Amino acid sequence: MEELMRIEGLKMYFGGLKAIDGFDLSIYKGETLGIIGPNGAGKTTLFNAICGVYVPTAGKVIFEGKEVQGTPAHEMAKKGISRTFQISKPLSGLTIFDNVVAAAGVHEYTGIRSYFHKAHTKDVEDRAEEVIREVGLAEVANKKASDVSLGYLRRLEIARALITQPKLIMLDEPCAGLSNFAINEITQLILNLKEKGQSIVLIEHNLPITMKVCDRITVLSYGKKIAEGTPEEVRTDKQVIEAYLGEEDD
Amino acid sequence: MSSAYLYSILATAAIFTLLALSLNIITGYAGQAMMGIAAFFGIGAYTAAVITTNGGHFVLGLLAGMLMAGVCGAVLGVISLRLQADFLAITTIGINFVMVAVFNRLKITGGTLGLTVKKPVLFGVRMNNKYFFYMTVVLIIILCLLLVKMRRSWFGMALASINNDPGAARSFGINVNRYQILAFTIGSAVAGLAGGIYAHRMGFISATDFAFVVSIQVVSMVVIGGLGTLRGPIFGALLISSLPEILRFADDYRELVYGLLLVLMVRFMPQGLIGEDSPIWLLLTKIWRRFFPKKKTRADLIAESAKGGGH
Ligand SMILES: Nc1ncnc2c1ncn2[C@@H]1O[C@H](COP(=O)(O)OP(=O)(O)O)[C@@H](O)[C@H]1O
Numbered sequence: 001m002e003e004l005m006r007i008e009g010l011k012m013y014f015g016g017l018k019a020i021d022g023f024d025l026s027i028y029k030g031e032t033l034g035i036i037g038p039n040g041a042g043k044t045t046l047f048n049a050i051c052g053v054y055v056p057t058a059g060k061v062i063f064e065g066k067e068v069q070g071t072p073a074h075e076m077a078k079k080g081i082s083r084t085f086q087i088s089k090p091l092s093g094l095t096i097f098d099n100v101v102a103a104a105g106v107h108e109y110t111g112i113r114s115y116f117h118k119a120h121t122k123d124v125e126d127r128a129e130e131v132i133r134e135v136g137l138a139e140v141a142n143k144k145a146s147d148v149s150l151g152y153l154r155r156l157e158i159a160r161a162l163i164t165q166p167k168l169i170m171l172d173e174p175c176a177g178l179s180n181f182a183i184n185e186i187t188q189l190i191l192n193l194k195e196k197g198q199s200i201v202l203i204e205h206n207l208p209i210t211m212k213v214c215d216r217i218t219v220l221s222y223g224k225k226i227a228e229g230t231p232e233e234v235r236t237d238k239q240v241i242e243a244y245l246g247e248e249d250d
Numbered sequence: 251m252s253s254a255y256l257y258s259i260l261a262t263a264a265i266f267t268l269l270a271l272s273l274n275i276i277t278g279y280a281g282q283a284m285m286g287i288a289a290f291f292g293i294g295a296y297t298a299a300v301i302t303t304n305g306g307h308f309v310l311g312l313l314a315g316m317l318m319a320g321v322c323g324a325v326l327g328v329i330s331l332r333l334q335a336d337f338l339a340i341t342t343i344g345i346n347f348v349m350v351a352v353f354n355r356l357k358i359t360g361g362t363l364g365l366t367v368k369k370p371v372l373f374g375v376r377m378n379n380k381y382f383f384y385m386t387v388v389l390i391i392i393l394c395l396l397l398v399k400m401r402r403s404w405f406g407m408a409l410a411s412i413n414n415d416p417g418a419a420r421s422f423g424i425n426v427n428r429y430q431i432l433a434f435t436i437g438s439a440v441a442g443l444a445g446g447i448y449a450h451r452m453g454f455i456s457a458t459d460f461a462f463v464v465s466i467q468v469v470s471m472v473v474i475g476g477l478g479t480l481r482g483p484i485f486g487a488l489l490i491s492s493l494p495e496i497l498r499f500a501d502d503y504r505e506l507v508y509g510l511l512l513v514l515m516v517r518f519m520p521q522g523l524i525g526e527d528s529p530i531w532l533l534l535t536k537i538w539r540r541f542f543p544k545k546k547t548r549a550d551l552i553a554e555s556a557k558g559g560g561h
Pocket residue numbers: 014017019037038039040041042043044045046
């Protein structure tokens with residue numbers, strides 16, 4: 001299997017708080033990798049440190065053979081690493097359609113030169129429509145993002161990430177807070193992406209979903225990796241059961 | 251009302267419309283707090299005035315005023331990157347006061363005595379209020395056309411994204427810092443242009459012309475009209491500029507009236523009188539649509555097909 005991204009000794013400290021404390025991980029092309037761990041384990045921080053929202057305190061992020069740690073978030077998006085936010089970040093004043101169009105411009109935001117290029121070209125609108133249909137946003141395409149429910153906002157996050165045609169898509173709890181019905185739909189959507197060969201990293205609090213969707217799972221606790229392996233291996237790992245699964249039985 | 255008097259009011263209204271549009275680029279489109287636009291108005295005014303009083307051509311003066319204000323705007327843009335919205339608002343107020351002090355102290359700006367500016371000659375005619383008015387209207391139209399094009403471009407998309415959510419904007423490739431600096435630069439340059447015209451139309455400028463109250467007046471225009479739209483700031487500028495005429499009797503309380511209007515507006519109608527989603531504008535579009543049905547957008551078509559398709 002070909003390696004797409006490798007993380008070496010990654011540390012992300014906030015003052016004295018060691019949110020990520022020496023983390024290693026390899027992500028392979030075409031795989032779906034799950035990251036699980038209790039609340040506050042550092043999963044979102046890990047995404048932020050990889051995607052350039054934060055500059056890591058230490059460590060390397062190697063993407064397609066090149067060191068990219070500390071690259072600003074907007075550059076990461078251009079390199080083909082696209083992420084969704086656990087707490088949705090819609091462009092509230094724009095329609096769902098325009099939200100997706102905005103993200104389609106990932107390679108167009110070149111500063112002053114971007115003034116001379118029209119955003120709503122036929123090609124861009126066609127691509128936006130395709131993605132909108134794929135993720136199930138069609139019925140709200142003309143609604144303002146401020147007027148749609150959480151389920152749609154979660155899909156919007158995925159749509160915006162997808163339209164950048166990422167080499168790696170990183171999903172931060174795309175199912176959190178959704179109804180079972182919506183969870184099933186999102187799960188199906190992720191399975192469809194996987195089918196197409198998309199490389200995926202999925203943070204998910206919901207274990208059955210992670211087990212169902214992921215080829216491999218990494219378990220994070222207090223900023224450190226405590227287990228890694230196939231869903232079956234992780235499910236039966238003693239440390240995992242203590243650190244994470246145990247809490248579910250309370 | 252004599253026509254000379256009418257043109258004097260119109261010229262002022264046009265200049266303030268230009269100024270309101272400049273602030274709208276920074277605050278309305280890019281979403282950056284800016285409470286000191288008068289400082290850049292002043293930088294443009296003094297720069298242009300100094301150029302022409304030293305024998306430079308009027309047009310050269312205007313361009314230099316734009317450039318100087320634009321460069322200063324770029325510097326503020328860089329500073330703004332380090333500041334959250336509230337602090338940016340306070341910082342820009344501070345900049346306004348500092349600039350007024352600078353205008354009052356510098357020799358080149360005439361100190362507290364101010365500067366007398368000769369009326370320029372353009373195309374062989376000495377400019378009076380009428381010419382200043384028409385000239386400014388032409389510039390407003392050009393600016394509006396450029397802004398309409400901007401809104402449809404990726405540049406406009408970038409500003410709209412930053413205005414809505416900078417974090418999201420970064421996640422799909424927008425260099426937020428760069429666009430923020432550009433918005434400050436362009437907005438300030440337009441304010442500088444308005445300043446250059448103002449200086450020559452007045453024939454005399456002093457630091458009080460660019461005081462903080464002027465900034466607040468421009469903020470009121472933009473907010474009362476409707477932040478982030480093209481029509482809003484224009485309407486607001488015309489309304490507020492004609493207010494002194496309507497409110498003759500309340501001359502002493504003018505600033506009070508602006509302040510009160512601004513506060514009431516922000517509290518009860520933050521979208522502005524005719525801004526996006528304002529009740530008045532929604533009503534107007536509803537009436538308008540009776541006669542001219544809305545042309546369906548791509549998004550409308552997608553939504554309709556999804557609902558019609560038995561999803
Ligand atoms: N910007 C920040 N500043 C300080 N502490 C932070 C910041 N972001 C996250 N943290 C802390 O890092 C820890 C991990 O948080 P997070 O990554 O959100 O966990 P998870 O996504 O696994 O629930 C938490 O203790 C959180 O409070």
